[in-house]
Amino acid sequence: MSARNWLRALTPLGWGAAVLIVLVVGVVLARGVGLRWDPFDLSKRQLEAAEVRAASAEKDAAARRLEVEAVQAQARRTDVHHQTRIAVAEATARTLEQAGQADDADIPLDEDRGDRLRAHDRRLCELAPDICVAASAGSAG
Amino acid sequence: MTPCRLAILPEAPTRQDLDAAYALRGAQLIACDAARRMAVETLIAEREMQDGLRR
Numbered sequence: 239m240s241a242r243n244w245l246r247a248l249t250p251l252g253w254g255a256a257v258l259i260v261l262v263v264g265v266v267l268a269r270g271v272g273l274r275w276d277p278f279d280l281s282k283r284q285l286e287a288a289e290v291r292a293a294s295a296e297k298d299a300a301a302r303r304l305e306v307e308a309v310q311a312q313a314r315r316t317d318v319h320h321q322t323r324i325a326v327a328e329a330t331a332r333t334l335e336q337a338g339q340a341d342d343a344d345i346p347l348d349e350d351r352g353d354r355l356r357a358h359d360r361r362l363c364e365l366a367p368d369i370c371v372a373a374s375a376g377s378a379g
Numbered sequence: 380m381t382p383c384r385l386a387i388l389p390e391a392p393t394r395q396d397l398d399a400a401y402a403l404r405g406a407q408l409i410a411c412d413a414a415r416r417m418a419v420e421t422l423i424a425e426r427e428m429q430d431g432l433r434r
Contacts, residue, residue, distance in 0.1 A: 301432050308428045315417050315424075322413040330406040337398035347392050355397070359387035369385045 383411035 248256065265275075274281070337343060346352070363370040386403035388396055 304428050304431045308424060311424055312421060315420055319413050319417045323410055326406045326409050326413075330402050333402040334399050337395050337402070340395065340398070343393060343395035343398075345394050347394060347397055352388065352392050356388050356390075356392070362385060363387065366385065368382045370387050371384050372387060372389050 381414075383407060383414075 268275070276282075347355070359370070384403075384407045386400045386407060388400050392400075
């Protein structure tokens with residue numbers, strides 16, 4: 239049977255199958271040689287979207303790194319501040335204890351001297367009323 | 380916000396009160412300066428971080 243006879247013998251269903259086979263073989267061959275059917279440029283759009291997402295993720299990661307570094311630096315600053323306060327409180331407590339144990343601790347200041355110093359205190363407290371506290375142990379802050 | 384402190388002499392101060400006020404004022408100065416420094420450094424660091432985030 240010749241090819242022409244084969245073609246004449248094909249039913250409509252056979253024709254459909256033959257066309258489908260030809261299409262599939264064509265697509266496979268086209269893919270094989272690197273041809274792409276992408277009339278709407280979808281691949282390029284997907285690539286651009288992926289690049290945008292990647293750039294955004296990199297920016298977010300950089301921001302998180304900055305935040306982590308900032309938190310660590312703040313923790314160091316807080317620790318230094320805390321250590322300073324402790325050292326100051328310890329040194330002051332020692333001095334106050336020694337002052338309390340001194341032989342002349344309970345001797346009143348000369349009246350003129352006391353008045354002069356207290357007048358200065360009063361003036362300072364007028365200028366900054368919120369910060370004045372009577373001298374006593376534990377008010378170093 | 381906690382203000383800085385200034386120790387003052389009580390009524391009829393003794394020598395101990397004077398010593399205490401002297402020592403406390405020094406301590407208060409150091410503590411206040413440490414707090415001020417930390418606040419300023421924190422503010423500067425915060426602004427630097429914000430600048431870094433904008434880049």
